[in-house]
Amino acid sequence: MKAVIAAPVFPPEVGNVSVYVKRFAKELCKASFGDVVVLAYANTFEEIDGVKIHCIKKSDPLLIRLFLYTVKLFRLSRGADVIYVYNTFASGLPAVVVGGLRGIPVILRFSEDEVSQRASAPRKNNFFTIRLLSFLQKRILKRARAISADGDFLAEVLFLSYEVPKEKIRIDRNPAPKPETLPFPPEFFPHRILFASTAENEARKEELEELENSLRKKIPDAGIFPLDEANISRAEKWHLLRGAGVILFFSCDVGYSLYACALSSGIPAVIFSSKEQAEKTLTDILENPGTRREAIANGNSILKEEYSWEAYVRNFTDFILHLS
Amino acid sequence: MNIPEENKKEWEKYRTAEFNDVADILLLLGFSADTEQTHTQGERYLMSGRKLVLTGHREHDGKKVIIKISSDPRGIKELEHEHLCRETIKKIDFAYKDILLPEEILFAKTGKFTVVVSAFIEEPVPFLLHSREEQFFLTLRAFEMLEGVHATASSHTKIIRSLWSSWGGAEYLRSFGEFSENIRKAVPRDTALHGAMAEAQKFLLAGSGTIERYSGFLTHGDFVPHNLRIVGHDVYLLDHTSLLFGNKYESAARFLNYLCVYHPELERWISEYIRKNRGEDEYLSLRLMRAYKMGFLLQFYTGSLAQTEGDLHRLAWERISFWKSVLSAILNDEFVPVETVLKYKNKRDSLRSEEEVRRQKKLHQI
Numbered sequence: 001m002k003a004v005i006a007a008p009v010f011p012p013e014v015g016n017v018s019v020y021v022k023r024f025a026k027e028l029c030k031a032s033f034g035d036v037v038v039l040a041y042a043n044t045f046e047e048i049d050g051v052k053i054h055c056i057k058k059s060d061p062l063l064i065r066l067f068l069y070t071v072k073l074f075r076l077s078r079g080a081d082v083i084y085v086y087n088t089f090a091s092g093l094p095a096v097v098v099g100g101l102r103g104i105p106v107i108l109r110f111s112e113d114e115v116s117q118r119a120s121a122p123r124k125n126n127f128f129t130i131r132l133l134s135f136l137q138k139r140i141l142k143r144a145r146a147i148s149a150d151g152d153f154l155a156e157v158l159f160l161s162y163e164v165p166k167e168k169i170r171i172d173r174n175p176a177p178k179p180e181t182l183p184f185p186p187e188f189f190p191h192r193i194l195f196a197s198t199a200e201n202e203a204r205k206e207e208l209e210e211l212e213n214s215l216r217k218k219i220p221d222a223g224i225f226p227l228d229e230a231n232i233s234r235a236e237k238w239h240l241l242r243g244a245g246v247i248l249f250f251s252c253d254v255g256y257s258l259y260a261c262a263l264s265s266g267i268p269a270v271i272f273s274s275k276e277q278a279e280k281t282l283t284d285i286l287e288n289p290g291t292r293r294e295a296i297a298n299g300n301s302i303l304k305e306e307y308s309w310e311a312y313v314r315n316f317t318d319f320i321l322h323l324s
Numbered sequence: 325m326n327i328p329e330e331n332k333k334e335w336e337k338y339r340t341a342e343f344n345d346v347a348d349i350l351l352l353l354g355f356s357a358d359t360e361q362t363h364t365q366g367e368r369y370l371m372s373g374r375k376l377v378l379t380g381h382r383e384h385d386g387k388k389v390i391i392k393i394s395s396d397p398r399g400i401k402e403l404e405h406e407h408l409c410r411e412t413i414k415k416i417d418f419a420y421k422d423i424l425l426p427e428e429i430l431f432a433k434t435g436k437f438t439v440v441v442s443a444f445i446e447e448p449v450p451f452l453l454h455s456r457e458e459q460f461f462l463t464l465r466a467f468e469m470l471e472g473v474h475a476t477a478s479s480h481t482k483i484i485r486s487l488w489s490s491w492g493g494a495e496y497l498r499s500f501g502e503f504s505e506n507i508r509k510a511v512p513r514d515t516a517l518h519g520a521m522a523e524a525q526k527f528l529l530a531g532s533g534t535i536e537r538y539s540g541f542l543t544h545g546d547f548v549p550h551n552l553r554i555v556g557h558d559v560y561l562l563d564h565t566s567l568l569f570g571n572k573y574e575s576a577a578r579f580l581n582y583l584c585v586y587h588p589e590l591e592r593w594i595s596e597y598i599r600k601n602r603g604e605d606e607y608l609s610l611r612l613m614r615a616y617k618m619g620f621l622l623q624f625y626t627g628s629l630a631q632t633e634g635d636l637h638r639l640a641w642e643r644i645s646f647w648k649s650v651l652s653a654i655l656n657d658e659f660v661p662v663e664t665v666l667k668y669k670n671k672r673d674s675l676r677s678e679e680e681v682r683r684q685k686k687l688h689q690i
Contacts, residue, residue: 012538014420014474043476044537046605058476181600183593184457231557233464235597
């Protein structure tokens with residue numbers, strides 16, 4: 001089989017998309033998928049054994065690089081079974097054009113809503129630009145054979161904002177990033193509860209205080225600490241995760257990337273929908289070693305089934321076979 | 325009077341005259357300088373640019389400030405550059421994390437003087453007084469802040485090109501060639517040093533592709549603890565004239581070269597972290613940059629030989645010998661032995677003037 005991965009960025013460029021594109025290509029190659037070709041906008045790139053990487057210089061003006069990318073993608077996709085594109089206008093547009101011309105199915109990876117992100121940065125884009133981008137986004141999504149969304153929230157965005165039929169949307173969660181190795185072991189606090197939230201912690205402050213007070217009646221040194229990912233280094237995040245007794249998420253605002261990290265850190269990571277449920281389960285995990293072991297085993301199984309590269313590549317390969 | 329003494333006297337004369345002249349101007353602008361100014365003493369006269377960096381306060385509310393002032397064309401240019409750096413950083417809209425700089429309170433030209441007044445960032449606990457683990461995490465936090473600014477697209481270049489050129493493999497190699505040439509001129513008979521520099525040049529040449537690959541990142545050429553201010557989770561960067569777009573590991577290289585004297589354990593931790601988590605290619609990039617920065621240091625100290633005498637002159641030779649051994653260690657992918665570092669530090673401390681010891685203590689906040 002042959003897959004062309006059309007990406008907007010590639011390492012050494014920083015950011016999640018860049019890291020995932022490289023890892024996905026590497027994992028496909030490791031799984032003996034067949035020919036794996038990557039096309040990205042980059043001035044220079046990190047090499048991967050067994051993967052052919054092609055770049056279009058980012059330093060060229062926008063329209064020129066868009067044209068060059070499309071031409072290059074057309075050439076590279078000859079004989080390909082699929083074009084897997086990481087959604088942005090710069091890679092999505094050429095992918096659907098080339099996919100249409102060549103009759104190759106295009107799977108679009110939707111890991112962020114670029115239009116809404118641009119709309120929330122008013123300095124850069126005015127109202128008409130956003131309208132135009134929104135229109136283009138709809139066209140791109142319409143022409144893709146399938147959309148792979150990173151989570152339920154983005155699936156909802158696709159359905160509600162871009163009118164993508166539900167049967168066209170697949171949910172493939174980003175696999176857990178590789179855990180970092182630190183030069184010193186974490187200090188372990190068995191009764192520390194890390195609270196991970198994508199929303200402002202202030203909003204939940206009162207609820208968490210109540211939960212902490214109730215827990216302390218049974219476990220005097222139990223404490224809930226917010227995990228503010230934005231203000232710490234990656235190394236510190238792994239250090240904190242590994243040193244905690246439990247990592248707590250509320251079902252309405254789970255950051256799945258952090259959840260995947262929590263699962264791979266070997267600490268019970270639990271999602272709750274109510275304070276009462278949280279209190280009962282937390283007490284059980286903190287007090288009972290058996291429940292704790294069970295929670296870790298459960299986490300490992302979720303990690304393997306939903307957040308591992310093996311599962312991600314297997315689902316991808318099965319889907320390509322299903323398409324053909 | 326010989327040249328070194330003349331240089332020192334000249335700096336002292338400049339410092340006194342400038343300090344007397346600026347007092348009234350500062351008052352007119354609503355600021356005043358503190359009476360004791362350790363940053364202008366000791367070995368400061370060997371550093372670049374004729375400008376005074378003073379601590380002071382704002383008259384109406386007593387707010388602590390840093391005042392930079394100069395009437396010298398080179399000093400003025402540095403201050404203007406710093407002002408522009410600050411303005412440009414604000415315009416960068418492709419950063420993953422905010423770059424925190426102390427607020428600029430005033431930029432003014434009055435008479436022959438250019439004055440920059442910025443907020444003094446109070447640091448509850450200085451970097452070196454944090455626990456080893458905290459120092460490790462703070463350092464990585466600061467690295468990630470800089471690495472989050474990667475100028476790759478033409479729209480990025482448009483923002484930064486008026487102020488910074490972006491350094492890649494060729495620029496670093498050319499610059500290292502200049503260091504070697506200057507060292508050759510300063511110490512023509514030190515063949516061992518020339519040999520070490522030639523070896524380093526070969527290393528850089530072989531790794532120029534790796535240097536190029538990790539270029540285009542915002543870096544800080546003088547990334548050391550005294551150019552950082554830690555307030556809670558925020559890491560502020562000082563000395564904006566040292567900001568540039570270049571290799572991702574230039575800041576880290578400067579920092580690790582500093583750590584090998586002040587905190588060898590942290591140096592090992594960070595090196596190990598980069599190697600294990602970011603891969604061999606990025607680790608090579610770090611070593612290449614460390615060798616490059618070593619070349620800069622060796623050039624600086626060989627250049628200072630002609631401007632120094634007595635203990636300071638002997639100290640310059642000690643430094644050259646020490647950094648040469650660190651350079652060899654880097655080229656062999658080793659760490660310089662702790663005993664070598666201790667021996668060097670003892671020798672250095674015995675040769676430093678009391679004035680310089682005070683300046684260093686203030687600088688490192690210890």
